[in-house]
Amino acid sequence: MKIRVGMGSCGIAAGSLKVRERIVEEIERRGLDLQVQPTGCIGMCHNEPLLDVITGDGRIFTYGHVTPELVGEIFEKHIIGGVPLTQHLVSTSENTNDFLKEQVRVALRNCGEINPECIDDYLDRGGYQALKQALSSTPEEVIQEIRVSGLRGRGGAGFPTWFKWQAVRQNPGSVKYVVCNADEGDPGAFMDRSILEGDPHSVLEGMAIAGYATGAKHGFIYCRAEYPLAVRRLELAIAQARERGLLGRNIFGSGFTFEVAVKEGAGAFVCGEETALIASLEGERGMPRLKPPYPAQYGYWGKPTNINNVETYANVPWIISHGGKAFASMGTEKSKGTKVFALAGKIRRGGLVEVPMGLSLRDVIFNIGGGIKDNRRFKAVQLGGPSGGCIPESLLDIPVDYESINQTGAIMGSGGMVVMDDTTCMVDVARFFLDFTQKESCGKCVQCRIGTRRMLEILERICTGEGRPGDEELLEEIAIQVKEGSLCGLGQSAPNPVLTTLRYFREEYTAHINDKNCPAKQCKALITYRIDPARCQGCGACARKCPAKCISGEKKKPHVIDRELCLKCGNCLDVCHYNAVIIE
Incomplete structure (x- = not known):
């Protein structure tokens, strides 16, 4: 018997x-011979902290929302007494819960199941055998296997992986590089972080295979400094792999040499763009450059460079081991394999999910994610991060693949999926994401630097009740200019949240501008608070909680809000047990 504890960032935070x-205290106190294994995130972030009890016959009992007090009870009744605490179980090997049931785990195959700080755990599950297999083939055969798989880059654009690899291999030069883009900057996205924290060796193995296929001997992982746990586990994994001869010189006696180093990024969103990332790697300010030439032709220090993201590399060992056809058998005709999504926002079961391409948004959000919190109505899902778009309820049944998502005006992006309910103001959502991209613009392009600023000013004006007739049309006009005139993907996609909310939720813009009203009751300048005298019991809870002291009334009699003094903080609404506080 052994115990496994979720020690990803989400688990540690919980x-x-x-x-x-x-657990260690209980083992020592009881004198038990039990192994305690830290592991990464299995994806059920909504149930963290997670604890697995794995019996001698291989059965797994997963406990959720575990506290130190519950640990004692688990030891007493389950580990010692042999009786599982069913009321605290969230999943078992015999009865997998709905969150995990529909998933097909390729990139996440080891996350939450191995100790990411122990290379032997990875080796026991066939780790580095795909690299050994690749080294017994020719580089051209490896590239052909990736081509057969149909693997497209999981970082956002969905460019065919094999084509990049082949371009790097065919370009002349004895020095070439492989780069892993781990600069995951989208709000609400944590796919790459979880893979690096939970299964770093899969990324290293994928990079080594890419190095062999492209002719590169050096690799770099450009990782956000805001991911300290991922960086630490990566560096530990690199040291372990080098010690075992799985990185470095003459790997598996093949004569192939491959080294990997970690470079920490300073948190610039624009460095997710490959040419800006290369500039940062070289010690320059992270700013994109004009393409062509592409990195496959002129990349790091002017040498042919292959850049893929974390999830893309994590898929590669599985594809080499199982064959490209096995990967291509999943997904759709043009979008093969699986995709990892980070479910966040107003959803019951938030976390990481990996599903075959082509599954509908409705399946992901309602069947796997469990639907909307507090039984509220679904309103939209922001797909593709701040450069993505907002997809309405009427399009929930579209398949999740590159082509279908692009047709909605959104993008697949790296896989962030932020769910919104009917309390969300779509104008404010557009303002929020544009504020992010405007601040993250490197400033190189006039259209991006100034165009996003002008759009943000219009959105802020609308949200404060100062919108003017014609603002909607002006937003669209500037958005098109920004998309067409920007150099890199940041500027080209920054207007997407604005354009999709105008396309699907235009009535909310009209209400803000013409009626000076926020239908979702979220924009402070457009709402007021009052107390319904028919419901108010005069308990005084709202008055005690009010920081502006603007609520008055006698005990057990209806209270009144002085609207001139009201800060619209919402404290009164939160503490009222009689639903007497109303937003208008």
Whole structure:
């Protein structure tokens, strides 16, 4: 029997360090011979901290929302007494829960199941055998296998992976590079972080295979400095692989040499764009350059360079081991394989999901994600991060693949999926994401630097009740100019949230501009608070919680809000047990 504890960033933030401490204390106090294994995130972030009890016959019992106090009970009744605490179980090997049931795990195949800090765990599951297999083939055969798989880059654009690899291989030069883009900057996205924290060796193995196929001997992982746990586990994995001869010189006696180093990024969103990333790697300011030449021709230090993201590389060992046809058998005609999504926002079961391409948005959000929190109505899903778009309820049944998502005006992006309910103001959502991209613009392009600023000013004006007739048309006009005139993907896609909300939720813009009203009751300048005298019981809870002291009234009699003094903080609404506070 052994115990496994979720020690990804989500688990640690939820309290798994204290859970692990209590487990060690119980083992020592009871004199038990039990192995405690830290692991990464299995995807059920909504149930963290997670604890697995794995019996001698291989059965797995997963406990959710584990506290140090619950650990003691699990030891007493399950580990010692042999009786699982069914009321605290979220999944078992015999009865997989709905969140995991529909998933097909390729990129996430080891996350939450191995100790990411122990290379032997990875080797026991066939780790580095795909690299050994690739080294017994020719580079051209490896590229052909990736071509057969139909793997497209999982970083956003969906460019065919084999084509990049082949371009790097065919370009002349004895020095070439492989780069992993781990600069995951989208709000609400944590796919790459979880893979790096939970299964770093799969990325290293994928990069080494890419190095062999392209003729590169050096690799770099450009990772956000805001991911300290991922960086630490990456560096540990690199050291372990080098010690075992799986990185470095003459790997598997093949004569192939491949080294990997980690470069920490400073948190610039624009460095997710490959040419800006290369500039940062070289020690320059992260700013994109005109293409062509592409990195496959002129990349790091002017040498042919292959750039893929974390999820793309994590798929590669599986494809080499199982064959390209196995990967291509999943997904759709033009979008093969699986895709990892980060479910966040107003959803019951937030976390990481990996599903075959072609599954509908409705299946992902309602069947796997469990639907909307607090039984509210679904309104939209932001797909593709701040450069993506907002997809309405009427399009929930479209398949999740590159072509279908692009037709909606959104993009697949790296896989962020932020779910919104009927309390969300879509004008404010557009303002929020444009504020992000405007701040992250490197400023090189006039259209991006100034165009996003002008669009943001219009959106801020609309949200504060100062919108003017013609603002909608002006937003569209500037958005098109920004898309057409920007140099890189940041500027070209920054207007997407504005254009999709105008396309699908135009009535909300009209209400803000013409009626000076926010239908979702979120924009402070356009709402007021009042107390319904028929419901108010005069308990005084709202008055005690009000920071502006603008609520008055006698005990057990209806209270009144002074609208001139009201800060619209919402405290009164939160504490009222009688639904007497109304937003108008």
